[in-house]
Amino acid sequence: MPISKTINSAQLLGQTQEHLSYLSDKVAIHQEMTSAYIALAKAAKEDGIELSIASGFRSFERQVMLWNNKFSGKTAIKNAGGETLIHSSLSSLDLMHSILLYSALPGASRHHWGCDIDIYAPNLLPDNYQLQLEPWEYSEQGPMANLSAWLAEHAHRHGFYFPYLKFQGGVAEEPWHLSYAPIAQRYQQAFDLTSLSDALSQSEVLGKELIVANLDQIASRYINNICAIPADIKLTS
Numbered sequence: 746m747p748i749s750k751t752i753n754s755a756q757l758l759g760q761t762q763e764h765l766s767y768l769s770d771k772v773a774i775h776q777e778m779t780s781a782y783i784a785l786a787k788a789a790k791e792d793g794i795e796l797s798i799a800s801g802f803r804s805f806e807r808q809v810m811l812w813n814n815k816f817s818g819k820t821a822i823k824n825a826g827g828e829t830l831i832h833s834s835l836s837s838l839d840l841m842h843s844i845l846l847y848s849a850l851p852g853a854s855r856h857h858w859g860c861d862i863d864i865y866a867p868n869l870l871p872d873n874y875q876l877q878l879e880p881w882e883y884s885e886q887g888p889m890a891n892l893s894a895w896l897a898e899h900a901h902r903h904g905f906y907f908p909y910l911k912f913q914g915g916v917a918e919e920p921w922h923l924s925y926a927p928i929a930q931r932y933q934q935a936f937d938l939t940s941l942s943d944a945l946s947q948s949e950v951l952g953k954e955l956i957v958a959n960l961d962q963i964a965s966r967y968i969n970n971i972c973a974i975p976a977d978i979k980l981t982s
């Protein structure tokens with residue numbers, strides 16, 4: 746299998762699948778992360794936790810659809826307190842920031858890279874319970890409490906960490922979002938705003954003029970404003 750050591754802008758922007766391996770019909774991850782993920786899942790299973798990926802790779806086009814549904818008002822947008830916002834009462838700028846709290850800008854989602862995954866444990870779910878991916882579900886009171894505790898203890902030695910573990914004024918807390926540091930740090934370093942700006946300008950993203958005009962601010966508040974890679978992490982794949 747070819748190993749894609751070279752990162753290009755199509756991979757950074759979610760516009761190719763050349764760097765991926767499919768684990769099932771719907772879930773693809775970075776091909777260089779497959780063995781690390783399998784090792785993580787095996788270790789979890791030995792401790793009674795079955796790992797499953799709710800969302801792995803997501804394409805630019807898919808992220809455009811999610812973004813446009815929110816920007817047009819088709820999908821409800823909530824504020825940090827969980828209340829649904831009234832779409833018609835928001836300025837375009839407020840609308841943009843409200844979406845960015847929970848949804849990445851197309852071209853700037855870490856899910857484009859394939860080395861970031863949303864994780865849960867189906868065997869910890871109560872019968873007939875539909876997981877919402879809300880922070881309380883991963884807290885000590887939630888159904889994913891044992892998963893969170895296990896990952897806090899074991900993820901780093903497998904190279905995984907949580908880029909959205911805490912709210913830092915940008916993206917909301919996402920205790921289900923794991924990133925494989927040996928690969929993610931290379932994508933983070935290669936990320937470039939000019940390519941993102943070009944891709945957005947050529948896309949069908951709603952509000953793109955406003956986004957491009959505010960791109961530096963968006964980058965520092967949301968895209969680059971992530972928790973640091975922990976010092977104790979295993980960085981060799």
Ligand SMILES: [Zn+2]
Pocket residue numbers: 800856862863919921922
């Ligand atoms: Zn995620």
